[in-house]
Amino acid sequence: PIEVAALMLHLQEKKTTKRLLVAVLHLKSAKDAPGEKVRLKQLSRVLPDMKCYQEEKEKELKMNIPLFIGVLLIFFFFLYCSCFYEKVFQNKKQRGTKDFEPFAYASIISSEVMNALFESHNKSVSKEEDKLDPKQFAYSEKWGVNLSSAYSEALSTEPDYTSWKKRKDGIDKYTVDYIFFQKSKVSLVSYLEIPSEKEVNQSTFLPGWEYPSDHFSLMATFEF
Template identity: 25%
Template sequence: MTINIQESPDKEVQGISSIKDIYEKIKHTESIQSQYTDADLYERKWISRLQGDQSETSSTLSKGTFSALQFNTLAQGLSLPPDHSPPFKLLNPSAVDTTKSIYGGFTEIPHPEISLDFQLRKWRLLEVLLSHPSNTKASNTPQQNLFDIISLQEVDHFHDFFQPILKILGYQGIFVPKPNSPCANSGWYSDGCAFFWNEREFELLHQDLFTYKDPDGNNYNQVCIVATMKHRKSDEIVVFAVTHLKSGKGTKQEVTRTKQVQQLLEKLESIHRLDNDSIQQGSKENIPIIIMGDFNSDIREEESCVQHITFHKEYNKNSQSWKSAYQITPPDDSFYTTWKTRGPKTQKRVIDYIFHNGGDNGSNISCTHVMDVPPEESLEPTKLPGFKYPSDHLSIGAIFEIK
């Protein structure tokens, strides 16, 4: 196991001390990229998930309401230019995917040396995290309507960038790196999963960081964060899971992902049944649980591991029923979470998800709104990533209410 962590402070972060500084840096970065083409981030809005409510904006927020964002950021180590100098010795040169060794394979996008330059792109990634749909276009006054929960994958700059910057905005975070990150194979920093919470809204009670195991007890290269939180305004306990499952298409990969999903659900259901007053209140069968992550599996594809989550109740009558925040059974044809051109191949898929255990004799949580996705006509010709969006995955978001 080799883990390379970037702990040296980002020099640009050292010059940031306020929310205003952050927004000015984002605007400056966008102005640099806009010299090449339109670089405005795609606009998003809330869409109601309540039956009979067609409102596109969030309802009056109760004290039990909070928002959550799920986002695969596209690690720097997976989108490097051809002339980069790795800070470490190549961990496993034979494992480097040569089809993705130049700009992550995104060689068809215009000016990848600018749009994928991480020194610029990191500020655009931060812009995504701050782009709560109720925020207006940032002007001279920074908007402070932030997501309460942020779930991230492919993070290889947690300690030096995301954590110190988000701390200025009032967040605390947890990070777990992959034990053998593909980024480390290229001599770069290890990527992993990160979980952030707004301290004004949530308090961390317990954390469990783990790596999935194969049938022989050996570690897979995929990880998960399970965080038990107290929602301050409602005084309720909510459990969050953040994960990134095995990549790759095909039956073999789906079998691996299904095993990982089974381990995750077993872990969450053991937490759900814990009889421990220090980390729960009320009925031990009624703790809200939210799963967020990049599952690398499209529910529309045969034998998708995601079907194991959505139909888990049918497989085991004693298990919980899980619901997707978004409509995925069946999904709308216009819905996607990744739409990318890598080399000559373009793929549009739904592989990022937000699940919860509310309703149907489950917990007392419900999803009231989700963020829409940009329509096809607004996307750049090469889709994602690009100047108008800094990752090959689209962020998805939801508003939850604890009743």
């Protein structure tokens, strides 16, 4: 069985009686291609369940109940899929690269991009058993929950980094944290800016006296 750390709360605001679903996920696995396949399986385990619960409650209560997800999702920038850069990162230069395709992230934000990644991957492998098909993960378009990335919506691109730290083999600077929301149900109002490179202590990076975590905080305000 696939194990995944996930928690979802069904909340109600007292004054307006509006309801919302807030979920947190930690898709933990190796930082390589096999690990990325595990993350796809983890998403296939939890997102359909969340969708099912949301639909049941909306039907039962006859009201809009938006879903928000905060997730630590391993994603690294890469060069060889130009369609991905054009759609998500506007052809920014490569940074923090690991040599594997970000299937999990793509599966959430764009089925078109995900299919392009699968096609690119299958052309690059010689063994039939190494090839991938969305059907292996019971994949439906954007897992049926139709999520968008809050920071990508606000900035028209993902941040340059959400973590920047020293490792034994060097310095890792990458984007691994996201807030996903349903744009069809709510509107993004504002977001918390990530500190600029000049504001980051170049001696310690993260964590440090300025930021006690090895990840920067993400926060967004929505209305519905």
